[in-house]
Amino acid sequence: MKDSVEPSGLAHQDAAPVILVLERDPLIAEDIIGSLGAVCDCRVVHASQLEEFLAKLVEEAHVLAAFLEMRLSKVVESGLDQTLAQKGAGIVLTVGEDDQKQAQEKGWGMLVRPFSDQMIGEALRSVVRPEAGQVSIP
Template identity: 40%
Template sequence: MKDFESHRTMSHMHGNDSSDMVVLILERDMIIAADLTEALKSRRNLHVIHVASPEDCAKALHGIKQLHAAIVELRPSEYESYQNQLDQALRTTNVIFTNGEDEQQLAAARGWAMLPRPFNDEMLEEALSRFNI
């Protein structure tokens, strides 16, 4: 868990090195967020930014030049409810939803991926591979 970084620890990063990938984790459960962070960092050289709510996305990503993927604890159908917060913050089409596996068709139609709960490292790899990450 030492690799876990919240947006508070990453907010000082103004921009990002072009060789570093940045992944946002929107997850209320700190243990799940820490597990995702560990799984991501064990396989890639990247920065992970964690937020607990959609309202925190814009602030956490301020100054980040490119976001490569976002793993969000939402259903695809909930995206519209948070569209104002998420559209500005998630400047990527590489969105992976962790809730709403029954909405797979909606996610696929919009170019998003699903990571149904409970998930494991292999499932995370498969979701990321859709975006060549």
């Protein structure tokens, strides 16, 4: 599996927004990565384990969004929410649908499984803040 994916036909640009994906299932990860690449000109970085995700997160100066296969309580307990906030990242949870209200109160998105390409785009748009100088997602 590729660690980073860019939309086909687009040249790599260091300034391209970075989206991190934490997902254990390679097929689900590929679906999310492909959909994100179709939604925006971004660099998507995938990790299948939290330790790998944290190592890749450290390498990035700024992160547009993170799609996390983690429950809200685990994100908060681990402090990952604070680390991602420091990088400017919006958070989208991909598991724990019963946490949806709490996630929304925190300004986080929720991607409910099974999901579609459209739902992935909507989840990304829900956490990106163009008014704060972030890239606008069509």
